[in-house]
Amino acid sequence: RRPKNFPPGPPTLPIVGNLLQLNLHNPLEDFERLRKTYGNVYSLFLGPRPAVIISGLKTMKEAMVTKGADFAGRPQDLFNNDVLENKGVILADYGPRWREHRRFALMTLRNFGLGKKSMEERIHDEIQHTMKTLEQSIGKTMSPQVMFHNAASNIICQVLFGTRYEYDDMFIKEVVRCFTENAKIANGPWAMLYDSLPFIRQLPLPFRKAFENCMTCQDLVLRLVNEHKKTRVPGEPRDFVDCYLEELDKVFTCMKTDSSFAEDKLVLYAMDLHFAGTDTTSNTLLTGFLYLMKYPHIQERCQQEIDEVLGGKNQASFEDKNNMPYMQAVIHEIQRMSNTAPLSVFHSTTKDTELMGYSIPKGTIIIQNLTSVLNEEGQWKYPHEFNPGNFLNHQGEFVKPEAFMPFSAGPRMCLGEGLARMELFLIMVTLLRKFKFIWPEDAGEPDFTPVYGVTLSPQPYRMKVQLRSSQ
Numbered sequence: 001r002r003p004k005n006f007p008p009g010p011p012t013l014p015i016v017g018n019l020l021q022l023n024l025h026n027p028l029e030d031f032e033r034l035r036k037t038y039g040n041v042y043s044l045f046l047g048p049r050p051a052v053i054i055s056g057l058k059t060m061k062e063a064m065v066t067k068g069a070d071f072a073g074r075p076q077d078l079f080n081n082d083v084l085e086n087k088g089v090i091l092a093d094y095g096p097r098w099r100e101h102r103r104f105a106l107m108t109l110r111n112f113g114l115g116k117k118s119m120e121e122r123i124h125d126e127i128q129h130t131m132k133t134l135e136q137s138i139g140k141t142m143s144p145q146v147m148f149h150n151a152a153s154n155i156i157c158q159v160l161f162g163t164r165y166e167y168d169d170m171f172i173k174e175v176v177r178c179f180t181e182n183a184k185i186a187n188g189p190w191a192m193l194y195d196s197l198p199f200i201r202q203l204p205l206p207f208r209k210a211f212e213n214c215m216t217c218q219d220l221v222l223r224l225v226n227e228h229k230k231t232r233v234p235g236e237p238r239d240f241v242d243c244y245l246e247e248l249d250k251v252f253t254c255m256k257t258d259s260s261f262a263e264d265k266l267v268l269y270a271m272d273l274h275f276a277g278t279d280t281t282s283n284t285l286l287t288g289f290l291y292l293m294k295y296p297h298i299q300e301r302c303q304q305e306i307d308e309v310l311g312g313k314n315q316a317s318f319e320d321k322n323n324m325p326y327m328q329a330v331i332h333e334i335q336r337m338s339n340t341a342p343l344s345v346f347h348s349t350t351k352d353t354e355l356m357g358y359s360i361p362k363g364t365i366i367i368q369n370l371t372s373v374l375n376e377e378g379q380w381k382y383p384h385e386f387n388p389g390n391f392l393n394h395q396g397e398f399v400k401p402e403a404f405m406p407f408s409a410g411p412r413m414c415l416g417e418g419l420a421r422m423e424l425f426l427i428m429v430t431l432l433r434k435f436k437f438i439w440p441e442d443a444g445e446p447d448f449t450p451v452y453g454v455t456l457s458p459q460p461y462r463m464k465v466q467l468r469s470s471q
């Protein structure tokens with residue numbers, strides 16, 4: 001039964017709640033259908049657990065920004081908490097541990113170049129490897145999935161572990177495989193059943209695969225952490241892992257009993273950032289190149305602007321974005337349409353609160369329907385089509401509407417936004433400057449139906465690569 005003044009929703013059944021009304025393989029369309037009936041704030045029962053689904057810019061702003069602290073919790077007893085053993089930062093509940101670890105990640109990423117020149121150099125170093133892969137495919141078709149995943153993974157690996165991996169390295173292959181599999185399992189039907197029906201949790205059902213993948217990654221990352229412990233020089237951190245170990249030294253020497261830093265959290269914490277920094281950026285790139293092949297005139301206009309702005313310059317810098325309004329508009333439009341994290345990461349309320357006049361008790365699961373903001377009618381000139389005009393004014397200048405929210409908003413907003421934006425710009429500009437990407441004639445029409453998961457990815461595809469004639 002819904003509590004008094006709780007957001008409305010469809011009738012529920014005992015035990016399963018509203019599960020039978022959702023397509024567990026991809027509930028996005030159901031969420032949209034229910035929004036049309038019950039409005040921008042409605043509730044569903046995942047088994048016995050109430051969840052409130054919030055949609056539209058106005059609601060999202062009230063919850064995530066105006067009442068940010070009330071809505072900044074994370075549920076602590078769902079499938080993903082068990083897989084990740086409730087460590088790390090992404091799923092940490094709102095409180096001192098989350099705050100300390102988030103601040104530490106932001107500071108460390110900044111010190112290792114986030115938003116600074118040196119990070120640009122690292123991204124460019126990795127792009128050289130991507131270019132080599134593409135050069136080997138000139139005149140042929142190639143599948144870009146693994147290439148983009150490895151590139152994004154290597155960029156974050158350099159920050160975390162101070163190293164990059166060859167694309168056929170066992171470590172990176174295994175980690176990327178586990179990440180991509182878990183990104184699909186984590187929001188999939190078995191995870192939903194695990195969350196809704198606690199009595200099935202110990203059974204040998206397909207969700208076990210996510211636990212195995214997580215263990216595999218933990219072993220690999222633990223090996224790296226142990227190597228770091230042997231080779232590090234205190235006071236001279238080389239990367240994120242060294243910085244965390246420094247922090248642990250401080251805890252030990254100052255006998256800080258209230259610190260949330262602990263050795264057993266480091267491995268899962270590094271995995272958190274590695275996963276968050278890989279699957280998101282690479283899937284956005286994959287969808288982006290699919291659109292650029294579908295609309296060759298948009299690809300050409302980007303290339304024209306890139307040529308004009310960069311001229312004889314050796315390589316693009318992130319600053320160049322300020323002189324490339326069209327390219328900026330295209331990248332933002334790609335992010336809008338990619339809708340990479342459609343349901344964000346589940347939040348929960350930290351206290352009894354209100355949203356759009358409804359009462360929401362403490363501990364309620366909050367599901368952000370980011371899709372509903374990224375294509376909300378009234379917020380966009382062309383909400384349902386790929387059109388860079390969504391980010392350009394009459395003078396052709398770049399403008400960012402408030403409803404551009406792929407990184408969410410408020411206290412839990414993506415902490416890798418700066419890195420992701422830099423990666424997307426430098427990778428797209430550098431590749432488009434050198435290559436032309438063509439949809440193979442024998443491949444039928446590009447399929448934009450995404451594969452559902454925590455992150456949306458396009459269906460696997462191949463692309464034809466040509467050197468640009470002007471280069």
Ligand code: HEM
Pocket residue numbers: 089090091102156272273276277278280281284340341344345346347406407408409411412413414415416417419420
């Ligand atoms: C296109 C790329 C990316 C997109 C679309 C994206 C999107 C998101 C979204 C929607 C959230 C959930 C925010 C919320 O709960 O309200 C999030 C959280 C997070 N992202 Fe990203 N992200 C991207 C890239 C990255 C990168 C490169 C990193 C690596 C450093 C990263 C690290 C994180 C972390 C650690 C969190 C959890 C923050 C917290 O709970 O306080 N993300 N991201």
